Structure formats: structure tokens, C-alpha cells
Amino acid sequence: MQRYSAFSLLRHGINRHTTWAPAWRSPPLKDRYDVIVIGAGGHGLATAYYLAKEHGLTNVAVLERGWLGGGNIARNTITIRSNYMRDASIPFYVKSVALYEAMTRELNFNMMHSKRSMIDVIQNYPMMRDRRRRQHIMDIYGSTYEQISEAEVRRRIPALTGGGPDARLPVVGGYVHTDAAINRHDAVAWGYARAIDAMGGEIHQQTPVTQLLRGADGRIEGVETPRGVIRAPKVAVAVSGHTTTLTETVGLKLPLRTMNLTAFVSEPVKPLVDVIVNCPDAGFYLSQSDKGSLVIGGAPDPGQSFRRDIKQTVFEDTVSAMLSLFPSFKKLKFLRQWGGHLDIAHDASPIQDETDVPGLFITAGWWGGYKAIPAGGLTLAHLVATGRPHPLMEPFGINRFRHLDYVMETGTTTAR
Amino acid sequence: MMQIPCPFCGPRNESEFSFGGPVKPPRPDPSAVSDEDWTAWLTQVPNPLGPVQEQWWHVRGCGTWLTIWRDTRTHDIVEAPDGGR
Numbered sequence: 001m002q003r004y005s006a007f008s009l010l011r012h013g014i015n016r017h018t019t020w021a022p023a024w025r026s027p028p029l030k031d032r033y034d035v036i037v038i039g040a041g042g043h044g045l046a047t048a049y050y051l052a053k054e055h056g057l058t059n060v061a062v063l064e065r066g067w068l069g070g071g072n073i074a075r076n077t078i079t080i081r082s083n084y085m086r087d088a089s090i091p092f093y094v095k096s097v098a099l100y101e102a103m104t105r106e107l108n109f110n111m112m113h114s115k116r117s118m119i120d121v122i123q124n125y126p127m128m129r130d131r132r133r134r135q136h137i138m139d140i141y142g143s144t145y146e147q148i149s150e151a152e153v154r155r156r157i158p159a160l161t162g163g164g165p166d167a168r169l170p171v172v173g174g175y176v177h178t179d180a181a182i183n184r185h186d187a188v189a190w191g192y193a194r195a196i197d198a199m200g201g202e203i204h205q206q207t208p209v210t211q212l213l214r215g216a217d218g219r220i221e222g223v224e225t226p227r228g229v230i231r232a233p234k235v236a237v238a239v240s241g242h243t244t245t246l247t248e249t250v251g252l253k254l255p256l257r258t259m260n261l262t263a264f265v266s267e268p269v270k271p272l273v274d275v276i277v278n279c280p281d282a283g284f285y286l287s288q289s290d291k292g293s294l295v296i297g298g299a300p301d302p303g304q305s306f307r308r309d310i311k312q313t314v315f316e317d318t319v320s321a322m323l324s325l326f327p328s329f330k331k332l333k334f335l336r337q338w339g340g341h342l343d344i345a346h347d348a349s350p351i352q353d354e355t356d357v358p359g360l361f362i363t364a365g366w367w368g369g370y371k372a373i374p375a376g377g378l379t380l381a382h383l384v385a386t387g388r389p390h391p392l393m394e395p396f397g398i399n400r401f402r403h404l405d406y407v408m409e410t411g412t413t414t415a416r
Numbered sequence: 417m418m419q420i421p422c423p424f425c426g427p428r429n430e431s432e433f434s435f436g437g438p439v440k441p442p443r444p445d446p447s448a449v450s451d452e453d454w455t456a457w458l459t460q461v462p463n464p465l466g467p468v469q470e471q472w473w474h475v476r477g478c479g480t481w482l483t484i485w486r487d488t489r490t491h492d493i494v495e496a497p498d499g500g501r
């Protein structure tokens with residue numbers, strides 16, 4: 001693998017950037033692998049990376065319907081944090097945040113990781129209690145949460161001028177999560193792809209899986225694609241919102257539904273907010289990108305959806321919520337809107353397990369699953385390679401629904 | 417914006433409604449069905465690329481509850497796939 005450094009930048013710059021090697025190959029598609037990973041999003045790529053790195057499994061193909069890193073990994077608002085609610089969840093997210101912090105070095109790829117804190121702006125005492133409950137659990141696992149006063153909230157976010165004493169929901173205080181960060185989503189996808197390729201794994205774009213194939217013994221046998229049947233004794237489904245679309249082809253039913261989550265960005269403006277601002281009572285969150293745009297997200301559209309744009313109602317609700325706290329943003333012009341569709345499980349926690357079809361694995365229900373990419377890949381690779389769940393993912397098997405042992409998670413969504 | 421047909425008020429903007437969740441079969445008697453059917457009723461809904469049946473509440477209108485079929489790919493309100501049950 002060609003290493004990236006200031007020196008290599010200079011050397012290739014002198015050659016007018018004509019001498020860079022491609023970051024990954026496009027090898028011919030074989031008809032058999034040890035493991036097929038479906039979906040070259042964050043979770044699929046991280047899984048293939050850890051299969052090679054931790055378990056020496058390199059006869060692995062990642063099959064992607066569109067282009068690498070073009071799914072939800074390209075559509076999310078890149079908030080990385082571990083302020084979750086449950087004992088089962090927090091250690092997993094603490095691990096994932098730590099893996100993100102080490103990723104630039106590990107993958108020799110600049111993630112532009114920017115650890116900048118998230119401030120929850122609280123406008124309701126029940127929400128304050130929810131945050132205090134979370135803090136007590138987070139303290140156990142080394143995640144950071146600290147209550148601050150209303151005055152301190154306003155000192156740290158000067159643009160927050162709404163929510164005064166006469167507002168319908170006055171700001172009553174805040175919570176600070178100093179571990180929170182944003183980084184560069186393309187770099188995550190490309191950095192993993194380059195590392196997988198260097199270790200011998202393959203990524204095949206424009207290769208949609210149309211059908212999962214089971215053998216006569218009931219085990220998974222492979223997948224069908226327009227480029228032909230590809231066989232493998234182990235298949236991992238990492239397709240974000242489309243999990244049920246695929247698992248239904250082998251008759252599996254899962255407690256997942258697919259919903260539409262959206263975001264929009266403003267024109268670039270001068271540095272204005274240097275933290276991630278989350279307003280769970282108003283129902284929106286925002287951060288400012290390096291280019292100066294405000295990146296704004298709100299609550300999901302309520303019903304099931306496979307759409308990839310924002311609905312007018314969601315846009316209007318989010319904007320009016322934002323203006324109630326940031327009235328000066330009325331003058332901002334918006335540049336772009338977009339959406340993604342994600343599956344969410346019945347209890348709002350992820351599902352990662354081998355299914356009732358032996359050899360078929362799923363990693364799904366990643367509602368706020370960008371932050372979960374490195375640890376989700378680590379744990380899925382462990383499960384696929386060893387047949388046993390990784391300790392961090394053990395609580396998130398499918399059987400929890402059979403035992404009605406839900407991991408109800410209120411930390412999954414930012415805006416609510 | 418989605419226009420939801422209210423049986424009393426006619427087609428009205430979605431912003432007048434509150435989402436009431438997918439339509440489920442009636443709650444079974446847990447002791448009369450298998451564990452599998454019981455947990456499936458509790459935790460699973462159909463998740464098709466296509467029509468789903470759901471309830472909406474005309475909360476900022478006449479207050480009635482209604483049921484529609486909506487296509488998850490387009491959000492168009494569509495005919496019941498089986499011609500109405």
C-alpha cells in the first residue's frame with residue numbers, strides 16, 4: 001500500500017499528481033469466496049477490514065449495489081458520540097468512539113477528526129431527568145456527561161438567543177458530552193476500502209444482490225446477482241435500510257422497519273458554533289462544517305419510508321424548531337437537502353447476529369449507526385470468524401425479541 | 417405535501433394529522449397462540465418496498481382516526497393492494 005504523508009503529497013505534487021496509484025483495485029469477480037459481505041457502506045467495509053486484520057480472512061468479497069460509500073455513510077450528519085442510555089449500549093459506543101479517534105493513524109488516511117463536544121440544550125425537566133439517568137450509567141463506563149447551567153449553555157453557544165424566560169419552552173440548562181466529534185465520512189469509506197484492498201480483500205461495486213440462496217440443508221449457500229451466482233459458506237448482510245428486503249428472500253421475518261431521516265445544509269458562513277448543538281426538546285441538532293455550512297438535522301418522518309429526500313412537513317418542522325432557539329438563522333440560505341432510509345428495530349437498538357439460516361449474518365437497526373461503524377465491524381467480524389458473539393455485541397442478538405428482553409434505547413436518535 | 421383523505425373533511429394537508437402507526441391484526445390472547453406468534457405480533461410489522469396500511473389521526477381537524485394505504489417508495493396514498501379488506 002502506498003503510504004500517504006506530507007512527503008508523498010510533495011513528491012506527487014511535483015509530478016503534477018499523475019503518479020498516484022489507485023487506492024483500491026477492481027479485481028475480476030470470482031464465483032466463490034470464504035465470506036461475502038453485502039453492502040459497501042461503513043458497516044460492510046469495517047467488517048471486511050476486521051475480518052482481514054483480526055482474523056486473517058482475506059478471501060472476502062464486499063458486494064455493493066451502487067458505488068462504494070454512496071449509501072447512508074454519505075448521507076449522515078457524522079455525529080460521533082457515546083451518550084447512550086443502557087448498560088448494554090454505552091460500552092459498545094465508548095469503544096467505537098475510541099476506534100474513531102485512532103482511525104487516522106490506523107488507516108493512514110486523514111479522517112479530519114474534530115473532537116468538539118456536544119451540548120444538549122434542555123427545555124424540559126423530564127428531559128433533564130432523562131439526561132441525569134444517562135449520566136449515572138455513562139459514569140460507570142467512562143463516557144462523559146456533565147450538567148451545565150442555562151447561563152453556561154448561552155456562554156458556549158452565543159448564537160442561541162431564543163428560549164428565554166417568556167418562551168413556550170425556556171432553556172433550563174444543558175448537558176455536555178465532551179467525547180463527541182465529527183469527521184469526514186468519505187475518508188472512512190475510502191480509508192477502509194484501501195486497507196481491505198491492501199490486505200487482499202475485494203470490493204465489487206455495481207453488484208446488487210437480488211436474492212439470498214439457501215442449500216438443501218437450509219444453510220446459506222451464496223447470493224444471486226446480475227453478474228451471476230456467487231457462493232460462500234458465510235454471508236453477512238450490511239445493507240442498512242434494505243435488510244428486510246434481502247432477508248425476506250429466504251423467508252426470514254425481522255422486527256425492523258425502514259424510515260426516512262434527513263438533513264440540510266446552509267450556505268457557508270463565518271465560524272459561528274464550535275460545538276455540536278443538540279436540542280432534543282425542540283427536535284433538531286446542528287453543527288458547523290469546516291467549510292462553514294451549518295449541517296442541520298431533525299426528527300425522522302414518522303411512517304415507514306424508502307425515500308431519500310426530505311418531506312416538506314419535516315423540513316418546515318425542523319426549521320421552525322431551529323428558529324425558536326436561533327432566530328438569527330432566519331437569514332441563512334439553504335443549499336442542499338437530502339435523506340436516507342434506515343432500518344430501526346422494535347426497541348431502537350441494533351441487531352447483530354447469525355440468523356435462523358445458518359451462515360447468514362445480519363447487522364441492522366443502525367439508526368444512528370455512523371458512530372457505530374468501527375466497533376460494529378469489529379464485532380461482526382468476530383462473530384463471522386469465530387461463530388461466537390463479541391462480548392460488546394452479545395446483548396444485541398435476535399433472541400432478545402423472542403425472550404421479550406428488549407434493550408430500549410432512548411439515546412439512539414439525536415433530535416429526540 | 418401529502419394530502420390525506422379524511423372521511424369527514426376531505427383531503428387535508430398532512431400537517432393537520434398525527435401518525436398513528438402501522439395497522440396490526442387484533443391482539444391475540446398470548447396463552448392461546450404459540451410463543452413465536454405472540455412475539456411476532458408484539459415486535460414485527462410488514463416492511464415492504466410498497467404499500468403499507470397505517471392509521472392517522474386528524475388531530476388538528478375533526479379528531480377522527482382513519483386508515484390509509486401508503487406506498488413507502490413514493491409516499492403516494494394508494495388503493496388497498498387486495499382491493500380493500
Ligand SMILES: Cc1cc2nc3c(=O)[nH]c(=O)nc-3n(C[C@H](O)[C@H](O)[C@H](O)COP(=O)(O)OP(=O)(O)OC[C@H]3O[C@@H](n4cnc5c(N)ncnc54)[C@H](O)[C@@H]3O)c2cc1C
Binds near residue numbers: 038039070246340
Ligand atoms: C440524514 C441522516 C443523518 C444521520 N446522522 C447520523 C449521525 O449524526 N450519527 C450517526 O451515528 N449516524 C447517523 N446516521 C445513520 C448512519 O448514516 C447509518 O446508521 C449508517 O451509515 C448505516 O450503516 P452503513 O454505513 O453501513 O450504511 P450504508 O452506507 O447505507 O451502507 C449500506 C450499503 O448497502 C448497499 N446495498 C443495499 N442493498 C444492497 C443489495 N441488495 N446488494 C448490494 N448492496 C446493497 C447500499 O447501496 C449501501 O451502500 C444518519 C443517517 C441519515 C440518513
Ligand SMILES: [Zn+2]
Binds near residue numbers: 422424474478480
Ligand atoms: Zn377530519
